[in-house]
Amino acid sequence: MTPEREAIIAAARSLFQRGLTHGSTGNLSVRVGDRVLVTPTGSSLGTVEAPDLSLIDLNGAHVHGPKASKEAFLHAALLRARPQANAVVHTHSTYAAAVSCMDGLDPQDALPPLTAYFAMRVGRLPLLPYFAPGDHGLERTAEDMARTHSALLLSNHGPIVAGATLGAAMDAIEELEETAKLFLLLQGLRTRPLTPEQRSALEPG
Template identity: 65%
Template sequence: MTEISQQIADLGASLFHRRLTHGRTGNISARSGDGLLITPTGGSLGDLSPDGLSFVSLAGEHLSGPRPSKEAFLHAALYRARPAAGAVVHLHSTYSVAVSCHDGLDPDDALPPLTAYYVMRVGRLPLLPYHAPGDPALGPIAERAARTAHALLLANHGPIVAGGDLGSAADAVEELEETARLWLLLRERPIRPLTPEQVRSLT
């Protein structure tokens, strides 16, 4: 067991117990050597064993440990697209999933820049077209989108976010969830997002 495995298990418990994902949804990975340590398929993020993680290559092939998350190919696509990424988190966080089911979103950037922290932690949020969980056809689409954005929203599914390390990836996916919630709270009222100039001054 490595320190990073313990960090994955701790993060999974923290996200699960704060209801940022539920049941047996969501998956977490961290870059390790020339591959990635990833949560196994079919388990709860609230009940991860640091010794029970899977090891997968950057090409997405299972190298050791239990059967990996069915989204391992998606995590691998994000690491290939973003050489500086050290961790990836995918959740079924309620408000982000709610936004991902909305019709008429801008597929280049699904949410407006409501707050400075959203701009700093998330930035642009491409919306990827619906695919069933585990459908490898989403891999090349995600890899292309992740070259210019570290946070992606999967239509009718949920967010997947890369970060320099586990803490940064978690920080970004939590900021996204809170902003999705704010956006839904504000829907009945006129919104004044940050201006392009205000956004530029933050990035």
């Protein structure tokens, strides 16, 4: 097993065992040179194995192995937009998915900077318009937005995050989920997010 495959399987198990994915939802990818290893279609992150992983190119075209996730094109889009990124994590985690269904969110900044770690690991979180899972109509929008944002929230769907490493992408998507949880817990209560100055001092690159 290559280190990249081993890392994907370990991350997949971690996400599933902690309830950040369920059933056959969620997918992960890691850049390997000019190719991308990605979890396959219809797989559960709780049971996927290293030989099951698919290899695609940066245009999302299948290269080798089982058929890739129907959302593999999104992974390729984020990696094209962010040459410094080497991994992408997408989940349907409960709290972030719940926020993605809310009306009245700022499409440029869907979650407030409630904590310093959200500002550091996620930054601003754009809310993308709704597209059915696997709809390639989302590809251009996601790629354009990913040029300036490492994390995106897909309407009525869930979050997707690119990171310099798989560990960094995992940290960011977990921070996003916890902030979504806080946001929902605080509904109806007065909050005190970071000030614009505090936020700017912490936001990534």
